[in-house]
Amino acid sequence: SIAHAADRALVIEEELDHALQNDEFELYYQPEVSADGKRLLGVEALIRWQHSKRGLLGPDEFIPIAEGLHLIQPIGQWVLDNALAQVPGWRQIGWKDARVSVNLSSNQFRAPGFTDAVLRSLARLGLTGDCLELEVTERMLMGDDAAMLASLSALRQAGITLAIDDFGTGFSSLSRLRTLPIEKLKIDQSFILELPNSLSSVAIVNSILELAQGLSLTAVAEGVETKEQRQCLESLGCRAMQGFLFAHPMPAAAF
């Protein structure tokens, strides 16, 4: 019920405050792979909250609340620092072009000083931008905010890959895709879920793949769960995939 949901949000709000100090967050890692599943192309860091009473919570259950509380900046910084901290180890064991992808939330991305904070995090670990991908949503790219555009180009300049997450569900103006320094589209899993039987989903995925190709962007299919989906995507020319068929998100050690 709505009342129950509101109660729950209130409790989570109080507990979130302590979660960072108590070290209750953990990053899970989900690989992005080539269409045949044989090559590791990247990895996405996904935050989880190991809650003492409620078990493992996904980002949807607490990130929106954290945004409202201005806790999103310290949490976002924690995610970035912890994800990047994995990279040297991965490189050391032979994944030479290791790259980790981090999801940004709206208030985090818009906060003054965000770009500098990212560059400082890289520098602290002696890393360059090529080991980092930042995922934003279409909604976060709306508007002509000069500061946002400057931030995007500074990140791009530093060699960081910029990806649009959940692509196809927002309100992208196609002409802006050309002008923004975006390199990658992550096709929303709601379309992948309906492959191969839904003709409309096939049409949408096909259009996104063609759009990506025409604009020289990379396209990744998210939420690939079945062989049929994989096969359909491959036949449409999709080269990069992520989803339960290949691997679930997992703790760093398992990854």
Ligand code: G
């Ligand atoms: O918004 P974003 O695309 O970053 O969210 C990714 C979420 O999708 C993660 O919480 C992850 O656990 C989940 N996920 C990853 N792969 C699959 C999949 O194959 N199927 C489903 N249903 N969810 C997935």
Ligand code: MN
């Ligand atoms: Mn994502």
